[in-house]
Each structure stands twice: as structure tokens, then as C-alpha cells.
Amino acid sequence: MANSHPLVDRGAAVSLTGQDLHLSFGDNHVLRGVDIHVEAGTTTTVIGPSGSGKSTLLRVLNRLHEPQQGDILIDGRSVLKDDPDQLRRRIGMVFQQFNLFPHRTVAQNVELGPRKLLGLDKDEARALAIAQLESVGLAHKADARPSTLSGGQQQRVAIARALAMHPQIMFFDEATSALDPELVKGVLALMTDLSEQGMTMIVVTHEMGYARDVSDHVVFMDEGMVVETGAPEQIFTDARSDRLKTFLSQIL
Ligand SMILES: Nc1ncnc2c1ncn2[C@@H]1O[C@H](COP(=O)(O)OP(=O)(O)OP(=O)(O)O)[C@@H](O)[C@H]1O
Ligand SMILES: [Mg+2]
Structure with a gap:
């Protein structure tokens, strides 16, 4: 997506x-x-595959579910003893359902988190929201209601909303799965921009093009375990396990 506004401007990854x-x-x-x-x-x-635990893994990594065993580390330091809200503020999440507030404008949706959680005043939050909406190409929709936007535009607002909190890490869970095919491209382009700008990201997706061409690393899960992991070339052209081969043969 051609725009001159950096999506990522939040210090070292x-x-x-x-x-x-x-x-x-x-x-x-x-x-x-x-x-x-x-x-x-x-x-x-x-x-x-469906039910393999991908969404649950994301929810455990930001402690929406507390792991019953194991550890979570950011930059090598365990975050399990931190305040979970503090951890969640460091991680932006984008879901299949955009979950925008229907009775608020697009800009108000983006302003809410920074006002409540970062303590910005009204004008600061508005300025941040407009800048963040510009970065996803939607500043002109600032005062519209979410329902008047296309699904792809709503998802880009949801991404702007997450980025407005200045997260250090972004999680995407099937962010394009609910979109009409022609709207998927714009959202994927935005996610590609974010990856290329050096955001630390985990992307749960059925978009194998994105997995292969954009991501640095691919994790294949089945039945609650990581069965295989590697660079995209390896996963897509040199799968080792039968389970991964079967999975890829069903979706590619
Ligand atoms: N809140 C919950 N309470 C009880 N069981 C749950 C809960 N969330 C997930 N599960 C179970 O955990 C398993 C893994 O679900 P999860 O949603 O993580 O799979 P997934 O890989 O994301 O699947 P999909 O591709 O369909 O989104 C499933 O058996 C599911 O029923
Ligand atoms: Mg899921």
C-alpha cells in the first residue's frame, strides 16, 4: 500500500x-x-488444521488464558509475573471479526484505547487517530460510522486501532478470513507493509501466499503441538512430516 506514513514507529523491535x-x-x-x-x-x-490450537496459542501468549505450564518471554525476560494488562498493552491483536463499536465513529474507535489506557487528552487522541488512519489510507473516513465502510476498510480501521496503542508485537488471527476475496488484498498489503517495516508479528492465516512470500518463519501446528517449523521455502517445498504434507496437499 503506497503511503508515506510509517506504520511502525515505536523504538527497537x-x-x-x-x-x-x-x-x-x-x-x-x-x-x-x-x-x-x-x-x-x-x-x-x-x-x-481447524482445532489444532492456533487461536488458543495466541490467547495464551498474551495471557487471555494463563498457561498451566511453560513460560512466555519478551526479549528473553519472563513476563508471567507482570501485570497481564501491561503485557496485553504491548501486544496488538486483530481478529477475524473486526469488533469495532458500531455507535462510534471510525476515529472514535481508534481514539478510545489511547485515551483510556495511554492517558492522552481528547485533542492528542484525535491527532493520533487521524495519523494512524492516514497510515492505513482511511483518514477520509474518520467521521464515518464503521457500518458504512467495506469489510476490508473496517479491518484496516481495526489494524489502525491496534497500532494506535503503539504495540511492540502484533497478532493477527485469520484477519482476512471473513472478507470478500476482492477485499483481502488491501488488508494483506497492509500486513505486508507492517512485516517489512520490522514489526514483530505472529500471523495465524490460511493465506499461503503471505506465509510463503512475506513471513520469515512458518510454524505448522496439529493437535496442540508444533509438528514442524522452518523457513517458508523449507515448509512449502521440503516438508518432512506426513502430517504437514497431507495438510499442504489439501490446501494448496
Ligand atoms: N474457551 C474455550 N473453552 C473450551 N474449549 C476451547 C476454548 N477455546 C478453544 N477451545 C478448544 O480448543 C481447541 C483448539 O481450538 P482453537 O480455536 O485454538 O483452534 P484453531 O487452530 O484456532 O482452529 P480454527 O482454524 O478453526 O480457528 C478446540 O478443541 C476447541 O474446542
Ligand atoms: Mg482459530
Whole structure:
């Protein structure tokens, strides 16, 4: 997406590590010892069949669910004893459903977090929101209601909203899955820009083009475990495990 506004302007990038993460819901052992390491300023895509634990992994990494075993580290330091809200502020999340407030304008949606959580006053928050909307090409929609925007535009607002909190890390969970095919491109272009600008990102996606061409690292999960991980070339042209080969043959 051609624009002159940097999406990432928040100091040095950080690394994120999950070590031996376990989570059960009752007797459903959903994460069974997951290891993941995202180098500072790189993008890792997480692929795998439905129910393999991809969304749960993201929710454990930002402690929406507390892991029952294992550790989470940012730049090599455990964050499990930190205030979880503080951790969540460092991680921006974008979901399949945009979850914008329908009765607020686009700009108000972006302003809310910075006003409440970063303590910005009205004018500061408005200026930040406009700048952030400009960076996703939507400043002209600042005073519109979300419902008057296309799905792709709404998702770009959701990305602007997450970026307005100046996160150090971004998580995307199937961010393009609910979009009409013609709208996917704009959102993927924005995610590509973010990757290229050196944001540390974990992207759960079915978009194999993005996984192959944009991400630095691919993690294949099945049944709550990381079955295979590697550079995109290796995952897509030299898969080792039968499970990954089968998965790729079904989706490519
Ligand atoms: N809040 C929850 N309570 C109970 N079980 C849950 C909860 N969230 C997820 N699960 C279970 O955890 C398992 C993994 O779910 P998860 O949503 O992480 O899979 P996924 O890989 O993201 O799948 P999809 O590709 O369909 O989004 C499933 O068996 C699911 O039913
Ligand atoms: Mg999911």
C-alpha cells in the first residue's frame, strides 16, 4: 500500500518466546507443550488444521488464558509475573471479526484505547487517530460510522486501532478470513507493509501466499503441538512430516 506514513514507529523491535506451553480446557488438552520463538522484527505465520490450537496459542501468549505450564518471554525476560494488562498493552491483536463499536465513529474507535489506557487528552487522541488512519489510507473516513465502510476498510480501521496503542508485537488471527476475496488484498498489503517495516508479528492465516512470500518463519501446528517449523521455502517445498504434507496437499 503506497503511503508515506510509517506504520511502525515505536523504538527497537522485541523478540517473543513461548516455551513448553500447556493449556487444557477440562480434559481437552489443547496445547501440549508448544515452543515458539519469534525473532525481533520478524514475522512468523502459524498454519494448521481447524482445532489444532492456533487461536488458543495466541490467547495464551498474551495471557487471555494463563498457561498451566511453560513460560512466555519478551526479549528473553519472563513476563508471567507482570501485570497481564501491561503485557496485553504491548501486544496488538486483530481478529477475524473486526469488533469495532458500531455507535462510534471510525476515529472514535481508534481514539478510545489511547485515551483510556495511554492517558492522552481528547485533542492528542484525535491527532493520533487521524495519523494512524492516514497510515492505513482511511483518514477520509474518520467521521464515518464503521457500518458504512467495506469489510476490508473496517479491518484496516481495526489494524489502525491496534497500532494506535503503539504495540511492540502484533497478532493477527485469520484477519482476512471473513472478507470478500476482492477485499483481502488491501488488508494483506497492509500486513505486508507492517512485516517489512520490522514489526514483530505472529500471523495465524490460511493465506499461503503471505506465509510463503512475506513471513520469515512458518510454524505448522496439529493437535496442540508444533509438528514442524522452518523457513517458508523449507515448509512449502521440503516438508518432512506426513502430517504437514497431507495438510499442504489439501490446501494448496
Ligand atoms: N474457551 C474455550 N473453552 C473450551 N474449549 C476451547 C476454548 N477455546 C478453544 N477451545 C478448544 O480448543 C481447541 C483448539 O481450538 P482453537 O480455536 O485454538 O483452534 P484453531 O487452530 O484456532 O482452529 P480454527 O482454524 O478453526 O480457528 C478446540 O478443541 C476447541 O474446542
Ligand atoms: Mg482459530
